[in-house]
Amino acid sequence: MTHLVTAAVTAGVVSIYWYGVYGGNSATAPVEPLAERAEKAAATAEAPSEIILGPTGLAIPVSGLEASQLIDTYTQARAGGARVHDAIDIMAPAGTPVMAAAPGTVEKLFFSQGGGGITAYVRSDDGRWIYYYAHLQDYAPGLKEGQKLGRGAPIGRVGSTGNANPAGPHLHFAIHRMRPEDDWHEGTAINPYPLLAGNRPAG
Numbered sequence: 001m002t003h004l005v006t007a008a009v010t011a012g013v014v015s016i017y018w019y020g021v022y023g024g025n026s027a028t029a030p031v032e033p034l035a036e037r038a039e040k041a042a043a044t045a046e047a048p049s050e051i052i053l054g055p056t057g058l059a060i061p062v063s064g065l066e067a068s069q070l071i072d073t074y075t076q077a078r079a080g081g082a083r084v085h086d087a088i089d090i091m092a093p094a095g096t097p098v099m100a101a102a103p104g105t106v107e108k109l110f111f112s113q114g115g116g117g118i119t120a121y122v123r124s125d126d127g128r129w130i131y132y133y134a135h136l137q138d139y140a141p142g143l144k145e146g147q148k149l150g151r152g153a154p155i156g157r158v159g160s161t162g163n164a165n166p167a168g169p170h171l172h173f174a175i176h177r178m179r180p181e182d183d184w185h186e187g188t189a190i191n192p193y194p195l196l197a198g199n200r201p202a203g
């Protein structure tokens with residue numbers, strides 16, 4: 001229970017943060033003083049990397065879930081607090097279809113008994129991002145390395161393979177920023193939560 005409350009509070013704080021970032025899009029947002037707006041515009045021009053260069057328009061990779069049902073578990077501690085999660089867990093019944101959040105190519109299908117279990121690493125067409133799907137129950141029929149996927153293409157089904165608790169099947173979903181020389185298991189994690197929760201499907 002404490003865990004759930006913490007998660008809810010975390011999600012709330014993140015929502016407030018993103019409201020701050022995107023507040024200008026809302027009809028109910030208070031009008032900002034001109035000076036403040038100019039300051040923000042300048043900051044955006046100088047440092048666009050975090051938001052503008054991030055992947056946008058992502059599909060929520062578990063079938064039937066809405067953005068409002070996602071919980072930001074990105075910074076949850078793991079293994080005694082020595083490391084953080086660097087991914088989000090999307091809870092869903094075992095067998096729920098998992099689909100590609102973004103287009104790309106299946107770079108690696110990997111099994112890790114003590115980690116992600118049945119996993120898929122999909123690299124974006126520009127090579128700069130890896131989308132990582134873990135704890136799958138199985139792969140979509142015919143899924144293979146080198147295969148091109150469109151956004152929403154089937155990847156597999158939600159499960160609890162690897163070190164996931166069988167009582168709580170979920171998709172462990174991560175996004176890694178890749179340098180050109182980075183191999184499939186490298187890269188630097190960014191938080192998928194605001195990218196998913198901040199891009200609700202139109203209609």
Ligand SMILES: [Zn+2]
Nearest residue numbers: 087088089172
């Ligand atoms: Zn996880």
